[in-house]
Amino acid sequence: MNRPENTPENPDNPENKETPLRRAVCPGSFDPITNGHLDIVARASRLYDSVYVAVLVNKSKKGLFSVEERISLIEECTAEFGNVTVESFHGLLVDYCKQREIPAIVKGLRAVSDFDYELQMAQMNHGLSGVETLFIPTNPVYSFLSSSLVKEVAAWGGDVSHLVPEPVVRELAAKLDRH
Numbered sequence: 001m002n003r004p005e006n007t008p009e010n011p012d013n014p015e016n017k018e019t020p021l022r023r024a025v026c027p028g029s030f031d032p033i034t035n036g037h038l039d040i041v042a043r044a045s046r047l048y049d050s051v052y053v054a055v056l057v058n059k060s061k062k063g064l065f066s067v068e069e070r071i072s073l074i075e076e077c078t079a080e081f082g083n084v085t086v087e088s089f090h091g092l093l094v095d096y097c098k099q100r101e102i103p104a105i106v107k108g109l110r111a112v113s114d115f116d117y118e119l120q121m122a123q124m125n126h127g128l129s130g131v132e133t134l135f136i137p138t139n140p141v142y143s144f145l146s147s148s149l150v151k152e153v154a155a156w157g158g159d160v161s162h163l164v165p166e167p168v169v170r171e172l173a174a175k176l177d178r179h
């Protein structure tokens with residue numbers, strides 16, 4: 001039997017059927033982005049057509065980096081992936097997902113200690129809106145890594161160049177020099 005021809009006029013051609021974009025969000029504070037975060041975003045960007053990195057605006061918590069600085073750093077670090085959009089959000093993550101028609105949240109799990117709270121959030125988010133949460137096990141090389149530890153080590157002059165992307169090393173040095 002002949003296979004249907006691959007022409008745009010042929011409705012049997014699977015390439016003519018519109019497939020919805022598969023979108024996911026990697027949410028967080030990213031103050032600043034670490035190699036652990038970047039590893040998760042990179043892996044999500046290979047699984048989904050379009051990945052949103054959503055930076056939480058938390059008015060009650062002053063970070064080392066402003067939200068604009070965090071976004072700009074993440075953009076610089078993820079530009080090579082080609083399918084990553086970086087934005088801020090405030091309020092509920094599920095509302096952001098609804099606005100952007102994002103059905104999936106992607107989170108990294110560093111250790112069992114992350115699991116309790118992450119599971120609660122995943123169940124709450126699913127109950128609120130049906131948004132699914134997918135967990136990616138963090139590369140064990142980064143299982144101890146957090147933005148808070150990076151800031152503490154850098155503030156006391158420790159070397160963090162193996163823990164954060166180069167643009168963050170640069171901006172940490174510039175910021176901590178000014179204080």
Ligand code: PNS
Pocket residue numbers: 027028029030056091092093094120121122124125
């Ligand atoms: O990097 P963080 O600080 O661990 O990220 C936590 C974040 C931003 C993913 C989480 O606090 C969040 O989703 N905040 C938005 C408010 C919200 O939706 N709260 C209900 C969670 S069940």
